[in-house]
Amino acid sequence: MNLYELTVNDTEKIALSDLLFSDENKSALAQTIKEHQYIEELKKYNLKVDHKILLYGHSGCGKTTTAKAIATALDKNIVIINLSTLINARIGETSKNIKAIFDKAIREKAVLFLDEFDQIGKSRDSDDKDVGEMRRLVNTIIQLIDYLPNESLLICATNHYHSIDTALLRRFQIRLKFEMPDEKELDVYYDKIVASFPSHLQDIPRKYAISYAEAKDYIHTIMKKQIIAELELLNKKQRLES
Secondary structure (H helix, E strand, O other), X not given: XXXXXXXXXXXXXXXXXXXXXXXXXXXXXXXXXXXXXXXXXXXXXXXXXXXXXXXXXXXXXXXXXXXXXXXXXXXXXXXXXXXXXXXXXXXXXXXXXXXXXHHHHHHHOOEEEEEOOHHHHHHHOOOOOOHHHHHHHHHHHHXXXXXXXXXXXXXXXEOOHHHOOHHHHOOOOEEEEEOOOOHHHHHHHHHHHHOOXXXXXXXXXXXXXXXXXXXXXXXXXXXXXXXXXXXXXHHHHHHHHO
């Protein structure tokens, strides 16, 4: 596989104000973004910016969205890699591919987002025939993280924090936990989603104890059904009148 095939092409721009998560996470991200905005000034005092972030917690609670929002805030490109795809592509070339991806992010001073980061930790502890390759991959990743220039920002995401090797965890200066939203937080999110649709379609029964991603999919599915039903009713009416 080439680099184009390994990266996810996602140019969606997300505003920080659109993120829904804890005040603690918001504060940590705001500080990181400010550090990168004033990186040259901080260099004068030999102060290094935090540029290695681990996002962990429940699936669908905003980890990928957060990475894209950070890239948007810093006006940087984002290079998105799903590590499970990278590892499964061709086991013998994994280390070479991950190095090429890091080189690309460094060259472009981009945000590098590695999703499913736990794939490395899980694979390292496995007993299969490729465990040696996985150990070499972990060593490669550690070296690449250690020598990542401050101008580049590494963000990794996982749903399985405790399966990641501690040697890797220590490399991250910031670790942010993503929790499942409560009813109040989901209501705020529901209100934001339905606001862009006609008012007569907004009264939809709400589901709780689900992630933000699940809530979005649920609303969009209902909305599509309602909009299509209205269009079909209108088409039928027009056919009868013609």
